[in-house]
Amino acid sequence: MRTEGATVAFLDIEKVVFTYPGRAPVVDGVDWRMQAGEFHCLLGRSGCGKTTLLKLAAGLLRPQAGRIVLRGGELAAPGPQVGFMFQAPTLLDWLSVLDNVLLPVSLQRRPTPQDQQRALQLLDQLGLASHAPHHPRQLSGGQQSRVALARALVLEPPLLLLDEPFAALDAITRAELQDDLLRTCRERGTTVLFVTHDINEAVYLGDRIALMHGGRIVENWTITLPLPRTQAMRHGPAFNDYCARVRAAMDGAGT
Amino acid sequence: MNPTPMQARLMAAALFLVLLGLWELLVRQWGLSALVLPAPSAVAQALWSGLASGYFWPHIWATLQALFLGLAAGSIVGLLAGMALAESELLERVLKPYVVVSQVVPKLALAPLFVLWFGFGLLPTVLITALICFFPLMENTLAGLRQADAQRLQLFRMLGATRLQTLLRLKLPMGLPAILAGLRVAVVLALVGVVVAEFMGSSQGLGAVVIAAQGMMDTTLMFAALVLIAVIGLLLYQGCLLLERRLLRAHAFPASSLSATFPPRSRGNS
Numbered sequence: 001m002r003t004e005g006a007t008v009a010f011l012d013i014e015k016v017v018f019t020y021p022g023r024a025p026v027v028d029g030v031d032w033r034m035q036a037g038e039f040h041c042l043l044g045r046s047g048c049g050k051t052t053l054l055k056l057a058a059g060l061l062r063p064q065a066g067r068i069v070l071r072g073g074e075l076a077a078p079g080p081q082v083g084f085m086f087q088a089p090t091l092l093d094w095l096s097v098l099d100n101v102l103l104p105v106s107l108q109r110r111p112t113p114q115d116q117q118r119a120l121q122l123l124d125q126l127g128l129a130s131h132a133p134h135h136p137r138q139l140s141g142g143q144q145s146r147v148a149l150a151r152a153l154v155l156e157p158p159l160l161l162l163d164e165p166f167a168a169l170d171a172i173t174r175a176e177l178q179d180d181l182l183r184t185c186r187e188r189g190t191t192v193l194f195v196t197h198d199i200n201e202a203v204y205l206g207d208r209i210a211l212m213h214g215g216r217i218v219e220n221w222t223i224t225l226p227l228p229r230t231q232a233m234r235h236g237p238a239f240n241d242y243c244a245r246v247r248a249a250m251d252g253a254g255t
Numbered sequence: 256m257n258p259t260p261m262q263a264r265l266m267a268a269a270l271f272l273v274l275l276g277l278w279e280l281l282v283r284q285w286g287l288s289a290l291v292l293p294a295p296s297a298v299a300q301a302l303w304s305g306l307a308s309g310y311f312w313p314h315i316w317a318t319l320q321a322l323f324l325g326l327a328a329g330s331i332v333g334l335l336a337g338m339a340l341a342e343s344e345l346l347e348r349v350l351k352p353y354v355v356v357s358q359v360v361p362k363l364a365l366a367p368l369f370v371l372w373f374g375f376g377l378l379p380t381v382l383i384t385a386l387i388c389f390f391p392l393m394e395n396t397l398a399g400l401r402q403a404d405a406q407r408l409q410l411f412r413m414l415g416a417t418r419l420q421t422l423l424r425l426k427l428p429m430g431l432p433a434i435l436a437g438l439r440v441a442v443v444l445a446l447v448g449v450v451v452a453e454f455m456g457s458s459q460g461l462g463a464v465v466i467a468a469q470g471m472m473d474t475t476l477m478f479a480a481l482v483l484i485a486v487i488g489l490l491l492y493q494g495c496l497l498l499e500r501r502l503l504r505a506h507a508f509p510a511s512s513l514s515a516t517f518p519p520r521s522r523g524n525s
Contacts, residue, residue, distance in 0.1 A: 058413060060409060060412060060413060077415070078412055078413045078414075078415060079415045080414065080415060082413070084410070084413045086406050086409070086410065087406075088406060090404075090406045090407050090410050092407070092425070092428070093506055094428045094431075094506055103414065104414045107411075107414050107415065107416045107420055107424070108415070
């Protein structure tokens, strides 16, 4: 399945540097490649530059040096080819759940019945079909995160970027959403870059993990746990071995 | 013992009747001249005969006309100005000092000037009212449009939304509660504006009736006109609340009411 070293990567981050004026570089020469359909986790402590790198990959920020190539073309501006999920669900309170999911469509054109169908199907996959006419404030935190995930996927973007989307959820809801995310993205072959500070989450979700520190990627691992992941794996020795190795590297980088 | 809303309303109405009764009793007991303080019964009678004879109607109509024209003009211009200032940093920096200065000038003090410039009649009244309505709308629109948070703005950028789409579909809905609160203030101020403008520059309208009643030393008529003004104010305020309740229905869902217990009343796309 994996084609390491293929000539053209799906997403190619080349020697990217980003600096806010008058400060040390937040992202300081990062190289990273992703092949289509892979699930990568970007792990690091707060302030290591991982969210900035994600925003660069999204096109929300422009790098001062280096370049980001998505499917052979340089990324100029954010657009519907990239799905993005923020730390908070950021739903629009005055729209129904269905209209929230359809927002990316309705900003481009008038949603067709097929669009509605696709949105409803996504909601159904995420267990929210009956909530389509409700408003976001009527939903629980986990349900709101699912709506945000459906919204990020409704245009079927080939690349999905997530910025600690489950950080505010309780452990059980988070585990459910992790499984939903894995399943939905595998079904569609979506390439995913997932930012987190949670080692456990990174090992569970990722095919590969990149550890960021001080604006650089200091270490990376390929995780060879079997697919699909199941919650039972969290208690297995292989899983905990990965966690321990990543933890040790993080502690090493911190000092 | 907490009274229900209905009981509270009944108590308020009862208090009103008691106060009216006291007023009536005092006037009769002390034999106060109607020139100083007319009895409520006399006011009611003047009100009724004025309405029945058709004396009040042209004045009510004139006041409402000036009120709505001024309110509409001032609110629309205020809304647009607020949007322009919120969208353009340059415009805001250049114009903000003028806005602040014009805020502290009492707009009603300009009424004589407007009469001087625009003569008597509808026009100066509408202009004063519009000027008064302009500021709360502009201020609240400016503040309301700034309420959109960084993440939602980034979401719209991420989705490739145009500037106009971001304004109309994110900033405006987010600012709607603030804008409607501004409208509610504007409506109350507008009524004051109309009446005071009519004091000075008009032969039509309830403000003009008050001045005419003063000239004729007909205090009862003056009270009747004041009652009409108060009723118009109350109706307008209630209208505003109704409008807010309708437009903000989607904003106002309490965060605690989870869907399982919520009645299915919000069907359909909003």
